[in-house]
Amino acid sequence: MKKILIPVDGSPTSVKAAEKAAALGKLINGELLFITVVNMPSEEKYAYFGMNVEQQFTANRKEMLAKLIQEETKMLKIIVRNLDTGDLKVTQKVLVGRTAAEIIRIAEEEKIDYIFMGRRGFSPVERFFVGSITQKVISASPCPVIVVNG
Numbered sequence: 001m002k003k004i005l006i007p008v009d010g011s012p013t014s015v016k017a018a019e020k021a022a023a024l025g026k027l028i029n030g031e032l033l034f035i036t037v038v039n040m041p042s043e044e045k046y047a048y049f050g051m052n053v054e055q056q057f058t059a060n061r062k063e064m065l066a067k068l069i070q071e072e073t074k075m076l077k078i079i080v081r082n083l084d085t086g087d088l089k090v091t092q093k094v095l096v097g098r099t100a101a102e103i104i105r106i107a108e109e110e111k112i113d114y115i116f117m118g119r120r121g122f123s124p125v126e127r128f129f130v131g132s133i134t135q136k137v138i139s140a141s142p143c144p145v146i147v148v149n150g
């Protein structure tokens with residue numbers, strides 16, 4: 001069975017990409033894997049400047065991350081609920097890390113056949129070609145990437 005990976009950031013373009021992915025999924029009776037990636041600022045950054053990150057900050061970061069994962073999980077659920085996925089197998093995952101690297105990692109790990117993503121995301125800057133995440137994924141993806149215009 002073909003596996004389709006759909007990274008969404010919640011932007012209208014990413015939702016449109018998800019709709020197209022679901023439509024293809026139904027045509028080929030594929031399996032859909034929806035992911036969203038949460039980024040956290042690294043402590044290493046501060047260490048680089050010789051700064052000591054206080055323990056309190058570390059605790060807050062953990063809390064912040066937990067909260068973000070919670071919110072992203074809800075967002076993903078809403079996006080998937082609003083899609084017509086018929087009786088396809090659907091999986092949802094919230095990942096933590098650097099966005100493009102996580103998308104590539106899971107595409108390799110899950111032996112994904114196609115990635116569907118938006119040409120752009122939330123950035124207010126209208127890029128000439130595609131957003132930075134999409135650009136990175138196109139460059140390094142182990143499988144074909146279908147870029148959906150918003």
Ligand SMILES: Nc1ncnc2c1ncn2[C@@H]1O[C@H](COP(=O)(O)OP(=O)(O)OP(=O)(O)O)[C@@H](O)[C@H]1O
Pocket residue numbers: 007008009011013014017035036037038099116117118119120121122123124130131132133134135
């Ligand atoms: N955090 C994320 N998790 C999952 N998918 C994402 C994430 N961010 C972006 N994407 C995917 O990448 C597509 C393009 O977004 P991208 O971030 O590349 O462009 P942008 O936000 O317009 O510009 P920028 O390069 O400033 O981020 C989105 O439509 C979505 O499919």
Ligand SMILES: [Mg+2]
Pocket residue numbers: 009121122123131133
């Ligand atoms: Mg973006």
